[in-house]
Amino acid sequence: MNTIETPALLVDMDALEWNIRLMADFLLARRARLRPHFKTHKSPAICHRQLAAGAKGISCAKLSEAEVLVSSGIRDVLIANQVVAPAKIARLAGLARGGACVTVCADNPRNVAELSEAAARAGATIRVLVEVDVGMNRCGVRTAEEALALARQIARSPGLQFEGIQAYEGHLVQLIDIGARRAGVAQMQATIGGIKTLLEGNGLAVKEISGGGTATWDITGDDTIWTEIQAGSYVFMDTSYRDMGLPFRDSLSVLATVIHTHPGKAVTDAGMKVCSVDHGPPSVKGRPTLEVRLNEEHGIVTDEAAELGYGQRIEFVPSHCCTTVNLHDRYFCVRGGTLEAVWPIPGRGKSQ
């Protein structure tokens, strides 16, 4: 590990494997299946481990991520988002024609018409979930009637197959209080249950209800109406999720070198270009009393007890794993202090 140049993104392999196992085993004993999210780790190597542990397929956020997944041998991919613009829709149809099982979300009749046209032209089948806004106030249809109309349109559209409902609870994942998360999920379940009943009463089988995340893994995942859990961050955790008291372990860190010390302070070579700050500054692994502030290229650590010295290496635990990973080209995979592998991050920057 001493040979790794800094700053570098580290993965603790024992903790990663523990997290993959814990989530997979929980859901193997329940109704919902695991469809972990690629947007967090952007690594096919981690996807293949998740699939080997029991995941049914992979979720991702963008078409260009789905292309990385399919080209990495992953055959069942959900884009948990809308794909808009003709050139992208043609590529989506191309992915589906190539033999992959590709599912996308829709909330707009014009988008559904464009998806159908492209799929029919390509001789492909695209599976479609109707996205319902369950309180996040972002994308998704707002009413049961809109959901019914869109599901009907999908079901009768050439090249499309109606699969069910996308219902992701982004508005709940930062609630620290588990009671609040439970109440939110119960409210969503009532809403989605009503829509499911309406659709099925109209002859539209709702095969999948997809959503869920790391913060609600043992709520949405615990034999509710959801059939797929899209958790992502559980593989790594971060200081935001740690505050929720979840049982997953920190496996991600940014290795940094102290390049300057001064009484009460140490400066490292790792700043916000290698560790995101959208959820706040990172913490220092194993040194909970130290406080960190990041500049662009530097991390400034308050170090009243002069714990840190020139040239010393420390690890920052990010506050937000997903946006931190997106800054890096590779993982340095470490087990018991030894570098075990270097993995590329081919999904890095795949935002289209």
Next chain:
Amino acid sequence: MNTIETPALLVDMDALEWNIRLMADFLLARRARLRPHFKTHKSPAICHRQLAAGAKGISCAKLSEAEVLVSSGIRDVLIANQVVAPAKIARLAGLARGGACVTVCADNPRNVAELSEAAARAGATIRVLVEVDVGMNRCGVRTAEEALALARQIARSPGLQFEGIQAYEGHLVQLIDIGARRAGVAQMQATIGGIKTLLEGNGLAVKEISGGGTATWDITGDDTIWTEIQAGSYVFMDTSYRDMGLPFRDSLSVLATVIHTHPGKAVTDAGMKVCSVDHGPPSVKGRPTLEVRLNEEHGIVTDEAAELGYGQRIEFVPSHCCTTVNLHDRYFCVRGGTLEAVWPIPGRGKSQ
């Protein structure tokens, strides 16, 4: 421009060239020379335009950026930062041996000894600036006596050449009030002038005093003690710098597509993985009344007047150009609405 997939990083070439010209012309008429900062744009194509307009060389923040610069044919590079750790110092010496004129900052005797050893072993000459903390409270020596001791050590060290002083005013660049910036620069100039006098009184010629930035370009650059101005952001600007009333033009934006609308709101496909938020959310180009909030993969635009429709393309002007660029692999260079070039960003992710 209609063929560009979104999200995409756009450069308005007319505005870029105007900015490059304005800064270069101002400094061509003054004592200080321009050494623009690579950390902002990370593009050798832009460096070569800056050099053609009159810049003396390029500044950068990290060794791996310097390697990109030298391999792109740029022969005079300042790493405005410390390079720590033996493997990196050996690479730095290798760069200098290869024929490039390489300057680095130092604030630590042990670091100077390591630089000397590596340079001597490589048969190279590394130029060194003593970094002085002029109020930023990050790296740099704190006293004139420390500066003198370090300059003496550099001057007598094999393989090293003492060049002068690094004095960067990072603590002033976010002061909106120009009077406050002027007062801060005057205070710095008194400090640095005292150190220069001390060093030169001890036979150590201070050839360069390097620092300055976009926010102080016409203060530090206006025939002060500084000999090099390291401005970076002026090529692009961003909403943070715009608030300072600087005469440079917005040339950078993130092209986004509206993927969902709802009364009072539009959702785009551009989130914080393509537009940094460390200085706050972006604004919408040409639509100053719209407010933006970024999620990881989405931009949510408050749109009370329903200006935006499904499939429409808009441009976000980032709040911080440097960290936004670091999220992208290429620039789409546009002139008068036509795509003129696609430039790689080989410095992206070069944080070591």
